Amino acid sequence: MTNFSQADEAGYFGRFGGAYLPPHLVEPIAEVKAAYAEARNDPAFMEEYAHLLKAYVGRPSLLHFAENLTLHLGGAKVYLKREDLNHTGSHKINHCLGEGLLARRMGKKKLIAETGAGQHGVALATAAALLGLECEIHMGAIDVAKQHPNVVRMQLLGAKVVEVTDGGASLKEAVDSAFNTYARDFEDTFFGIGSVVGPDPYPSMVRDFQAVVGREARAQILEAEGRLPDAVAACVGGGSNAMGLFTAFLDDEDVALYGVEPAGRGVGVLGEHAATMTTGTDGVLHGMATKVIQTPEGEPAPVHSIASGLDYPGVGPQHAFLNEVGRVTYVSATDVECLDAFQLLCRTEGIIPALESSHAVAHAIRLAPSMPKDGVVLINLSGRGDKDVDYVAEVLASR
Structure with a gap:
């Protein structure tokens, strides 16, 4: 039977996946992978996550x-x-709480991410507020205009919203901008990727939380x-x-x-x-x-x-x-x-x-x-x- 769910040790699903990274990001992403592998096998971590899903999210x-x-x-x-x-x-809160708990476990002080419709940004800002972390959200200028209510929500929750005007000024450019900022400040920052995309372990980690x-x-x-x-x-x-x-x-x-x-x-x-x-x-x-x-x-x-x-x-x-x-x-x-x-x-x-x-x-x-x-x-x-x-x-x- 085909294994539909699990990536191999290098993070590949068949020929798709892996971690294609500039040299200076290899170590911090490896740190995330090791921390998640440990956390997912820690009953205390998973119990806290499950408790928040029930008592805070309403699952x-x-x-x-x-x-x-x-x-x-x-x-x-x-x-x-x-x-x-x-x-x-939205569903975004499911993985944002997981990522926030992992960031806190790793001793990080700040969450950074991209957002398109703003739902991931709102959810990550919410998790940051709940868990006592700083938050910075990068969002394309087109989406800032289309999704203004979510911009206000993020700001009310204490997040810094960075409006991205490069290129098409949409989700792809927001991801680029957030990654570039993370590359300069990864020691204290956790990148809370908003989907089952990015370098290993994010596609598997976000899927597991979802x-x-x-x-x-x-x-x-x-x-x-x-x-x-x-x-x-x-x-x-x-x-x-x-x-x-x-x-x-x-x-x-x-x-x-x-x-x-x-x-x-x-x-x-x-x-x-x-x-x-x-x-x-x-x-x-x-x-x-x-x-x-x-x-x-x-x-x-x-x-x-x-x-x-x-x-x-x-x-x-x-x-x-x-x-x-x-x-x-x-x-x-x-x-x-x-x-x-x-x-x-x-x-x-x-x-x-x-x-x-x-x-x-x-x-x-x-x-x-x-x-x-x-x-x-x-x-x-x-x-x-x-x-x-x-x-x-x-x-x-x-x-």
């Missing part, structure tokens, strides 16, 4: 049967894993339906919410797994989408070997998505591996499909989803009607859409 998050949406689609039952109900409003989503969802759907779902869907940018959900079902061959990428304005034009699995080629980005959307010159290309958290030209290496071995099917949804799904969920279920999560909802809208009525589709609703409502209103008005 387990609910599994909601979307009855009205199911009736509207006329096919399979649709269930939503409600990560939007977590403290801070795996609670899948463990809960699996138990909840078995209780609700007496069986596993036929299909599971989650949006994919870097891919942390998807890996968190997928991990519990990877060995269940009868469960179809769908990662939904942003097709933006259409995948036919470079710079108009961020569908890495559809158009990406092998490359190295932010310390990992993975699939990358690249220019003809081999540089990371400009990308676009209506959802700031998916606006990334790469993808987590485990996703690239799961695509290559055929265990997960990667599809895409356009900005228009995303907006339509956003509005439909609002009006049928009274739930305002994040634009990122709306990509997964969009695929379920396509999928469910073609399935039998006793079928089951499970969607990871990775975040709430409060952060997006002003931007969505502008976009809809411009239509």
Whole structure:
């Protein structure tokens, strides 16, 4: 049986992953790897982490049967894993608390990270405030404008928000900026990467902290339906919410797994989408070997998505591996499909989803009607859409 979940000792999932680092970062990243290997086997560390998930985050998050949406689609039952109900409003708090606890264990004084939609930044700032750490968040200028409420939240929580104006001024540039700052100040600083991306051990570590989503969802759907779902869907940018959900079902061959990428304005034009699995080629980005959307010159290309958290030209290496071995099917949804799904969920279920999560909802809208009525589709609703409502209103008005 293929080992879908574990990287090898060098951090590779098949041929994807590893740690491609400048010489001065080899030692600090190795320090993180050693510290995490020790912490994950320390019952006291894991007990404190589990306690915070329950007592602070509010886990387990609910599994909601979307009855009205199911009736509207006329096919399979649709269930939503409600990560939007977590403290801070998304799945990001799951790994941010883990990273914050690890940073404190290592004696670090400061957390630094990138953010796109701002949800990771808010969650990391929250963890820093709770655990008594400083926090610095790098965010592209485009996203600062789109996600202003989350900028205010980060600042209220005590974080320093660095607006990045280089290049496309979006998530990729924010990652670059944060890495450059970390390289100058790693002795007292922990890099809290926001997805299952980056050099080993981050893809595995963030996935492990997010795996609670899948463990809960699996138990909840078995209780609700007496069986596993036929299909599971989650949006994919870097891919942390998807890996968190997928991990519990990877060995269940009868469960179809769908990662939904942003097709933006259409995948036919470079710079108009961020569908890495559809158009990406092998490359190295932010310390990992993975699939990358690249220019003809081999540089990371400009990308676009209506959802700031998916606006990334790469993808987590485990996703690239799961695509290559055929265990997960990667599809895409356009900005228009995303907006339509956003509005439909609002009006049928009274739930305002994040634009990122709306990509997964969009695929379920396509999928469910073609399935039998006793079928089951499970969607990871990775975040709430409060952060997006002003931007969505502008976009809809411009239509």
